[in-house]
Amino acid sequence: MATSTSTSVKTMPTFMEATLDAHVPDGPIEEMWDKHKFEMKLVNPANKRKHTIIVVGSGLAGGSAAASFAELGYNVHCFCYQDSPRRAHSVAAQGGINAAKNYQNDGDSVFRLFYDTVKGGDYRAREANVYRLAQISNQIIDQCVAQGVPFAREYGGRLANRSFGGAQVSRTFYARGQTGQQLLLGAYQALARQIESGGVKMHPRTEMLDLVVVDGHARGIVTRDMVTGKIESHVADVVVMATGGYSNVFYLSTNAKGCNATAIWRAYKRGAFFANPCYTQIHPTCIPVSGEYQSKLTLMSESLRNDGRIWVPRQKGDTRKAADIPESERYYYLEERYPSFGNLVPRDVASRAAKEVVDSGHGVGELKNGVYLDFADAINRLGENVIRDRYGNLFDMYANITGEDPYKVPMRIYPALHYTMGGLWVDYNLQSTVPGLFVLGEANFSDHGANRLGASALMQGLSDGYFIAPATVSNYIAQTSLSKVDASHSAFQQAEEEVVNRVNRLLNIRGRRSVDEIHRELGKIMWEYCGMGRTEAGLKKALELIPALREEFWQNASIPGDADDLNQTLEKAGRVADFLELGELLCRDALDRAESCGGHFREESQTEDGEALRDDENFAYVAAWQYAGDDAEPILNKEPLKFDYVKLTQRSYK
Amino acid sequence: MNLKLRVWRQKNAESQGRLVDYELKDVSPEYSFLEMLDLLNEKLMREGELPVAFDHDCREGICGMCGLMINGVAHGPKAAVTACQLHMRNFHDGDTIVIEPWRATAFPIIKDLVVNRTAFDRIIQAAGYISVSTGSAPEANNTPIAKTEADLAMDAAACIGCGACVAACPNSSAMLFTAAKASHLALMPQGQPERYDRAVLMVNAMDEEGFGGCTNIGECEAVCPKEISLDFIAQLNRDLIKASFMGAGKRL
Numbered sequence: 001m002a003t004s005t006s007t008s009v010k011t012m013p014t015f016m017e018a019t020l021d022a023h024v025p026d027g028p029i030e031e032m033w034d035k036h037k038f039e040m041k042l043v044n045p046a047n048k049r050k051h052t053i054i055v056v057g058s059g060l061a062g063g064s065a066a067a068s069f070a071e072l073g074y075n076v077h078c079f080c081y082q083d084s085p086r087r088a089h090s091v092a093a094q095g096g097i098n099a100a101k102n103y104q105n106d107g108d109s110v111f112r113l114f115y116d117t118v119k120g121g122d123y124r125a126r127e128a129n130v131y132r133l134a135q136i137s138n139q140i141i142d143q144c145v146a147q148g149v150p151f152a153r154e155y156g157g158r159l160a161n162r163s164f165g166g167a168q169v170s171r172t173f174y175a176r177g178q179t180g181q182q183l184l185l186g187a188y189q190a191l192a193r194q195i196e197s198g199g200v201k202m203h204p205r206t207e208m209l210d211l212v213v214v215d216g217h218a219r220g221i222v223t224r225d226m227v228t229g230k231i232e233s234h235v236a237d238v239v240v241m242a243t244g245g246y247s248n249v250f251y252l253s254t255n256a257k258g259c260n261a262t263a264i265w266r267a268y269k270r271g272a273f274f275a276n277p278c279y280t281q282i283h284p285t286c287i288p289v290s291g292e293y294q295s296k297l298t299l300m301s302e303s304l305r306n307d308g309r310i311w312v313p314r315q316k317g318d319t320r321k322a323a324d325i326p327e328s329e330r331y332y333y334l335e336e337r338y339p340s341f342g343n344l345v346p347r348d349v350a351s352r353a354a355k356e357v358v359d360s361g362h363g364v365g366e367l368k369n370g371v372y373l374d375f376a377d378a379i380n381r382l383g384e385n386v387i388r389d390r391y392g393n394l395f396d397m398y399a400n401i402t403g404e405d406p407y408k409v410p411m412r413i414y415p416a417l418h419y420t421m422g423g424l425w426v427d428y429n430l431q432s433t434v435p436g437l438f439v440l441g442e443a444n445f446s447d448h449g450a451n452r453l454g455a456s457a458l459m460q461g462l463s464d465g466y467f468i469a470p471a472t473v474s475n476y477i478a479q480t481s482l483s484k485v486d487a488s489h490s491a492f493q494q495a496e497e498e499v500v501n502r503v504n505r506l507l508n509i510r511g512r513r514s515v516d517e518i519h520r521e522l523g524k525i526m527w528e529y530c531g532m533g534r535t536e537a538g539l540k541k542a543l544e545l546i547p548a549l550r551e552e553f554w555q556n557a558s559i560p561g562d563a564d565d566l567n568q569t570l571e572k573a574g575r576v577a578d579f580l581e582l583g584e585l586l587c588r589d590a591l592d593r594a595e596s597c598g599g600h601f602r603e604e605s606q607t608e609d610g611e612a613l614r615d616d617e618n619f620a621y622v623a624a625w626q627y628a629g630d631d632a633e634p635i636l637n638k639e640p641l642k643f644d645y646v647k648l649t650q651r652s653y654k
Numbered sequence: 655m656n657l658k659l660r661v662w663r664q665k666n667a668e669s670q671g672r673l674v675d676y677e678l679k680d681v682s683p684e685y686s687f688l689e690m691l692d693l694l695n696e697k698l699m700r701e702g703e704l705p706v707a708f709d710h711d712c713r714e715g716i717c718g719m720c721g722l723m724i725n726g727v728a729h730g731p732k733a734a735v736t737a738c739q740l741h742m743r744n745f746h747d748g749d750t751i752v753i754e755p756w757r758a759t760a761f762p763i764i765k766d767l768v769v770n771r772t773a774f775d776r777i778i779q780a781a782g783y784i785s786v787s788t789g790s791a792p793e794a795n796n797t798p799i800a801k802t803e804a805d806l807a808m809d810a811a812a813c814i815g816c817g818a819c820v821a822a823c824p825n826s827s828a829m830l831f832t833a834a835k836a837s838h839l840a841l842m843p844q845g846q847p848e849r850y851d852r853a854v855l856m857v858n859a860m861d862e863e864g865f866g867g868c869t870n871i872g873e874c875e876a877v878c879p880k881e882i883s884l885d886f887i888a889q890l891n892r893d894l895i896k897a898s899f900m901g902a903g904k905r906l
Contacts (some may be wrong), residue, residue, distance in 0.1 A: 086815055403743055
């Protein structure tokens with residue numbers, strides 16, 4: 001079997017039972033967060049510097065959390081695998097960030113943002129968390145503007161908004177097509193200020209390879225310096241992980257090449273439950289695959305659906321150029337099928353519709369693997385200049401990649417893996433099932449249910465990092481008395497030894513197949529059997545193929561080079577080894593959840609119109625998987641979901 | 655297409671590097687430049703050689719991690735793109751392509767094509783921010799900012815910190831990088847209180863890191879994948895002159 005075994009894992013948290021308690025405060029949802037903030041314990045300002053907090057990841061969630069902890073006076077260590085915290089993959093988010101400001105006077109409110117998010121998530125998110133997210137959304141915009149984030153403005157100087165999928169109000173704030181970059185630079189600058197003042201010690205090019213649990217509490221991490229290969233322990237009072245999602249288990253995704261699940265997977269093996277791994281988001285507007293050696297997929301922001309119209313030729317196998325197909329022979333399938341939301345249906349609905357038309361022979365492009373996203377109408381109506389102002393950088397990017405000019409010919413798009421709603425299980429305080437381990441941003445499972453709405457990831461990352469974790473982590477520190485521990489503690493020594501052994505084991509495989517080749521094969525299995533459409537038979541097939549491929553990896557992977565050097569193949573191999581385990585859990589969860597919901601579409605469970613059909617009676621719960629050993633099946637724990645404020649209905653965007 | 659590659663190989667910071675010749679066959683014009691390097695690495699590993707180390711991450715031109723001198727030009731022959739967004743259709747069958755790392759005293763080589771750019775982080779740490787702690791922000795729409803001003807600030811803020819400007823500059827100056835951040839913040843009302851201190855402190859940090867002085871040659875602007883304008887350097891220089899009369903830059 002695959003991996004190093006861990007023996008000191010059985011330090012299970014005290015509240016672990018068959019059903020999980022999310023520690024949601026009592027009272028009306030509108031007052032919960034304020035009440036909870038008042039009830040939480042505080043740490044004396046003079047004592048804060050005596051406490052060390054480790055933050056793994058420096059994206060929107062990690063960067064904002066690290067900066068905010070240091071502003072409060074804590075001693076912070078922040079880790080990232082890139083050469084600089086400014087490069088975390090939040091940087092690539094294009095379209096925008098939601099907030100319930102209602103600047104457009106179009107009927108928005110905190111409750112509506114909450115409602116849209118729960119509904120968009122197909123009723124598989126925890127109401128209390130989502131309501132708090134909607135409440136905090138407005139503070140985020142204030143904070144980011146104060147930092148100098150150059151959001152788009154109206155001529156009168158006020159903030160501009162645009163529309164996004166899954167909502168009928170205009171509540172998305174944006175900075176051209178680079179909103180993620182600008183918000184990240186805001187957090188990065190706040191972090192830089194704290195690094196300068198000594199509040200944060202930054203560790204770039206450093207990868208977390210294990211979590212260390214002492215007496216049932218997360219007390220530190222083991223890292224590898226990616227330049228020197230040095231394996232090192234870091235001790236703390238609290239470990240905060242904000243390490244992003246696991247879309248790269250599919251090999252081809254819109255994530256950065258380095259995005260990986262190693263941190264959350266190691267934490268899972270140390271006792272943190274993994275929630276809803278099968279909730280993956282396939283983004284409808286990406287550039288279609290062009291060939292075998294393609295290394296990643298590129299997203300074209302969902303905001304393009306504001307002005308672009310999606311269509312395919314009515315006639316199957318039509319080989320004419322787009323311009324030669326008359327209006328009457330174009331099938332605007334989203335506008336026809338969903339007249340009220342049209343091209344702005346949520347991502348899961350848009351993706352499945354694209355798959356359906358392509359599978360039935362209407363695909364466009366040389367490989368017949370895309371649909372058109374056409375701006376001709378918008379350019380005629382608004383002029384090329386307006387379109388250039390709104391989406392110029394995206395159009396340029398498209399032209400670079402495809403060699404086609406989207407001002408003249410329609411873009412070709414197709415769905416691709418983009419975001420993972422699943423992640424480590426956390427309670428209302430964003431604490432995992434390992435006390436002292438907090439999980440933020442995409443790495444947790446908390447707010448998006450089975451499908452995330454556009455422009456909500458940035459909102460969640462910053463909400464977790466700037467506003468929630470500083471309060472809840474302080475509460476944990478104030479309430480917990482921890483024994484004094486240093487890196488010579490046996491738990492640290494053992495974890496270090498396991499990390500060293502694992503590195504050596506990888507280097508000693510000396511097989512013949514490249515790590516990328518095996519990763520690509522895993523991706524194909526995942527996409528084929530656990531992609532946009534999932535079936536019982538397919539998932540069972542995947543559950544046979546993945547362990548076999550994992551075996552092949554540990555027998556036959558080729559990982560040249562040394563341990564004490566910059567070794568990019570070794571880094572990749574460690575991550576792929578973890579994906580080969582996580583992929584199996586993902587398929588297992590997808591098999592177990594026999595209903596369809598949001599991004600998880602079980603073909604056995606659909607409405608007459610082919611929409612996702614939920615089974616609220618049997619599946620209105622969070623599936624939280626518990627590691628039980630490398631040779632044992634993981635244990636399924638459930639957190640029942642209650643809906644007191646939003647009525648469960650079959651989602652309809654017609 | 656078939657290519658001749660001359661790639662800089664260097665084991666680590668201490669050792670001597672050299673250009674090594676490789677032949678690469680069957681490169682599709684659809685590949686990105688980095689996918690071409692992936693192909694080279696797969697071939698090298700099959701032949702029992704160590705792959706070429708190079709930095710990359712998002713592969714969509716926004717993270718700023720990739721940076722290569724391609725035939726002597728930072729990010730290669732196509733204007734306004736990073737190496738990851740450069741596609742092989744910009745080259746021809748039989749071409750010889752020379753691939754080197756960024757070369758600057760302040761960017762020491764780590765291995766092969768990978769350099770250490772943490773000097774950029776230290777310039778930002780010196781003062782490249784607005785001092786506002788979480789929770790102390792006023793309502794966002796209280797301060798109107800003219801669209802033209804906000805747009806100009808965004809033009810400067812678009813910098814991805816890749817370091818091409820330094821690599822292209824005969825003086826290895828980081829003035830375009832520094833000016834982009836200083837101007838982004840100087841152009842917005844929120845950035846005014848620290849504006850002149852910021853200008854001095856960031857430029858001092860740039861000098862301390864071993865970057866050269868700016869002599870307005872303009873190579874930086876020519877290779878910048880985000881087309882950051884030289885005008886921002888002029889803006890920073892104006893602020894520096896004003897700061898010298900004000901005696902700014904002693905605090906923060």
